[in-house]
Amino acid sequence: MKICVTAQDKDLNTSVDPRFGRCGYFLIIDTESLSCEAIENPNRETGGGAGIRSGQMMSANQVEAVLTGHMGPNAFRTIASENIQIFLGIAGPVREVVEKFKQGQYQPAGAPDTGSHQTPLS
Numbered sequence: 001m002k003i004c005v006t007a008q009d010k011d012l013n014t015s016v017d018p019r020f021g022r023c024g025y026f027l028i029i030d031t032e033s034l035s036c037e038a039i040e041n042p043n044r045e046t047g048g049g050a051g052i053r054s055g056q057m058m059s060a061n062q063v064e065a066v067l068t069g070h071m072g073p074n075a076f077r078t079i080a081s082e083n084i085q086i087f088l089g090i091a092g093p094v095r096e097v098v099e100k101f102k103q104g105q106y107q108p109a110g111a112p113d114t115g116s117h118q119t120p121l122s
Helices: 050-060 073-080 094-102
Strands: 002-007 025-030 036-040 065-067 085-087
Touching (some): 050 073, 073 085
């Protein structure tokens, strides 16, 4: 299975970046082989629309699931519309997160957990 984990750096030994649209890197990981492609997030410094553009990258990279700390409504809608599973509240070292994912320890999210521009939902 091909998944994406938002990350602070370029490899499996880094930590999950809690931001989706403005994360440092997207790690595209094959859960069978643990092969990893690091994509520097070109949307990290954009003025607006980072979540939507980052969400469109998920479809373009043919991932089946996205694991991240938090995600706003625009990114969530963009990704969910492509039938890609979204897992929120993810934290820790990427390698451990992938193992927990493979063991079924995470549940897909049904809704975003932040408002636009990372404002927490009450």
